[in-house]
Amino acid sequence: MRGETSLTSERAAREKFAPKLKAKGLDAGRIADELFGFTQILDTNIKLERALTDTSRPAADKTRLVTDIVSNAVDPLTVEILSDLAARRWSRIAHIANATEDLAIDAQLYQADAMGCTGQVAVELAKIHSALLNLSVLRSELSDPQSDPERRVTLLDHLFDKDQLNPVTLKLAEQATRDLRNRRYLYTIQWLIDKISEHCGETVVTVTSAVELSSEQIKRIIEIYSKKLNRPVHVNSVVDASVLGGIRVQYGAEVIDNTVVAKLKNLQRSVA
Template sequence: MRGEASRISDRTARDEMAPKLRAAGEDAWRIGNELFTITNVLDHNVQLERALTDPSRPVADKVAVLDDLIGKQAHPVTVEIMSSLVGLKWSKASHIANATEDFGVDAMMYYADATGVTLRVSVELAELHSALLNLPVVRSKLHDESVPAEARIKLLDALIGQTKLNAITLRLARHATCNPRNRRYLETIQWLINKLSRHMGESMITVTTAAPLTIEQIKRLVAVYTAKLNHPVHINSVVDPKVIGGMRIQIGDEVTDNTVVAQLQKLHRSVKASA
């Protein structure tokens, strides 16, 4: 989100509507799906975005446009969220679609809370991220908007195969490829992982290794970084055989790279500098 007006509006809408989303319980699944659909419509209709965000236009007129868009069949909370958004000021017309998508993800997280699968969804998204790390051709096809959305979703489903992902994980993964929103696929999956981590009140620590971490290693890392940061942490385990060995640990923008490949690169630079 960019622009002071959009940041303020996003925060205002979130403070107002988050309690209602949380209270929606299992209805949050329907709300999230409706918001993802609206996001897609907005992304492909610039004139509609402008009509809903025009500061010179009376709010009542924008609500009327909204009624034409979503009709009377949408969930009442979906209508409330969108009515709240069109009544606020946005730095750019496209920012209303960003806020709508954010609410869609929030709805899915609250549905995960209501069904007791929040941690499972976070772990499954991390596993999907790792699985795609060394499949650059597949990744590029998943966010290639020159390919029909149906074909991209079919490719994703083929990749997942018989893996029994939670319905929320699958919906979020499909949303990322159905409407890339000018993002690379792994970028969207990482964004979703980070949102879930913040939702659970944890810091996300991404640990990249050549082989999967054992349960014991994960427990040790959780204990060490919980003590270091003085609040709960979640380990996002990424498997990348190219690092050869060791660990690359990222907390926010801070990176500690003790992988074998990093040490080799450091040695190569040292030798080159002294030659």
């Protein structure tokens, strides 16, 4: 968890740069690449993290340090974002890397907005999640911090037809295994889906079923839960062959389980 200081700093930075990233349009993808790259630098250099989060160090000094590191190799907006993050206060030194990654994702989604494919990216990430749900060996390989990152990316590329995925989907899916950041691969994919819904001002409603939902079923679920929650919703359809009958619906901490297994468990409890 992030402390209140870090949450406040990150929120302020994301709100500040949202209009600038949106204005970048298609070029926001370059900002995303550069911020993802700097996240990896921070994750592997604790001395740099300490230097950029040292509250006793003047902000101007930290800004110079950022400039010295990235030089003229990145977009001026990337330098501005990194300098801004370095000037803020953080509860823990590692939180600056988390904020850098979050801004990278923001930039990537603004590029997707400009391409008109944000919804498609969310759907395709959900399909990747469903495809890997019951493939434990492959999931483990994609989440193995001891293996070479590019080997994990190559494995992912062999699993899915790159030509059938939106370029933004592919980029986010590859980044999720290239830089694990102490997370399991499927956790990161679900987290990215949640980030897209947040970006679009929607609530994620995850529906787990044994077979893929039809477009009419998804439409109906959107209608029901948009009315129930009084806000737009995005349906994250998860296909899990182990589910027996019915569906399981989750939004936030609320879970509505209408599967056969859940009903049997409820029955057993009632007669115990």
